[in-house]
Amino acid sequence: MVATADGARVDIIARDERATPRDGADKTVRAIADSTRAALDAAGLPLHEMLAVGLASPGPLDHRTGVVHFSPNIVGFDEVPLAAWLSDELDGATVFLDRDTAVAAIAERITGAARGVADFVYITVSTGLGGAIVSGGRMLRGVTNTAGELGHWPVALQMDVARKDSDELPRCGCGSYGCAESFAAGRNLAQAFGVSDAAEVYAAATRGDARAAALVERAERAVAALAVGITNALNPSLIVVGGSVAEKQRAHVIEPMRRAIRERAFAAPASAVQVVPAALGADVGMVGAVLVARERAAGEGEWFL
């Protein structure tokens, strides 16, 4: 995808979409490079006129070193120096990597639902479940720059201590269990029901399928727990909820979060927080990556670096 950015405005002038290869990180990096060249060709622009490449990837990753530590949903992303490899594939172009959810939060802050907001949490519920935390006007990065992985906050315990955890709680892609993602993310919900798309689970629940309804209710409880925890522990003024599942299933994602905050969080932070849908839709990652590349190439972006 090629875009121009002017202030808060991003114009996508050429697109190129490809399926993510499932056979190794090097193939995935080459596919990204091929896609970049194809989009530049479509836009009629030579590679050397490109200011910089902005690249978003699921995490955890280090946006400063450009290394993806591990990505549960992409094959072979295990300590991959993604920014450096892609730069090599693109004749040494400047590449800025950041986590998909960080990039989305940056985009929502600069030009979306969180414009000008100093304390907000971005949550995405799509294939996976992730987030980013902005507090006091700065993105919370942590000591290895991997903070914000809110989907991997355990929100469930095995309550029957006689059984082993793995008997009852579904395994998460991260290797743990009890994670919000393991209940509420699209891929996990679909797998638990034995289908390929979470939309089928929601449709079956609506038709009255008891097993689907139970899975949907569990997913609602997981995002509700996350919303209450975020409100009590992080005390933001805004929770921006993006991602395809959240967008299509507002009644099952945003509404349970709002209800749980109202009913279960401490009154002071509960009355100060709003849960709103993301403003930028499916392009949020691309818009964010462009803004990140523009800001970082200019030596800006202190609040998110």
Added chain:
Amino acid sequence: MVATADGARVDIIARDERATPRDGADKTVRAIADSTRAALDAAGLPLHEMLAVGLASPGPLDHRTGVVHFSPNIVGFDEVPLAAWLSDELDGATVFLDRDTAVAAIAERITGAARGVADFVYITVSTGLGGAIVSGGRMLRGVTNTAGELGHWPVALQMDVARKDSDELPRCGCGSYGCAESFAAGRNLAQAFGVSDAAEVYAAATRGDARAAALVERAERAVAALAVGITNALNPSLIVVGGSVAEKQRAHVIEPMRRAIRERAFAAPASAVQVVPAALGADVGMVGAVLVARERAAGEGEWFL
């Protein structure tokens, strides 16, 4: 308690301890004032020579306005302007209020286990379960200054959706359920076993009492979930664990946290974090309150304000 503070050194020169009244906030404020005057008398100091009062209270509260919004474990603490009331009771003395866990984190940072650490989380497991988050060298305060209530992050879901949540999950003092505090704090653990002190639950579990062992294991799972969530979402270099339960039951609090991080958190943040016991023991709140009063009276303390 009366103390002098010189740099990172705090010397307690007189103490006065009283049980917290259970019959209203005004009685509690008066007891604090009486205690302050008694300690000053014991130290042979007149009230007007006191630089400032540092006051720590369970939260959520607003350290800037000095108002306690609500405190699950203190009777009548419901939107109480604690700092102003105490100042009135002490002839207009300057009173600086902050949450007990924030004050403890400040003390551990200035003179305890987190000296010089920019990214750490303080957790206390005692009567209740609370915390404070320091990220990038600043305390995370949030939009109503109530951030850090980590004990009220839900870590359990009702897994059997046919039942109501309240049937299986114990109610938390905050009114919610599933909170880490509801499983792992001393008061909750004792109540669940029908005794007055959590030490009896641990002792019974050690003797082989199955019900006590199950409660202890559940408490371990709750602090384990919290530790994994903190590591993945906040990515600190240090988790400092204080509080009387944590201090007496390291094998049941700190060890399960360490094990869970090692086994279940993402590798990058897991390898970067250490879980250590608090350095300051039972006096941490007093030492912290003195340091807070000293810093705030001098117009300092930007990192925690």
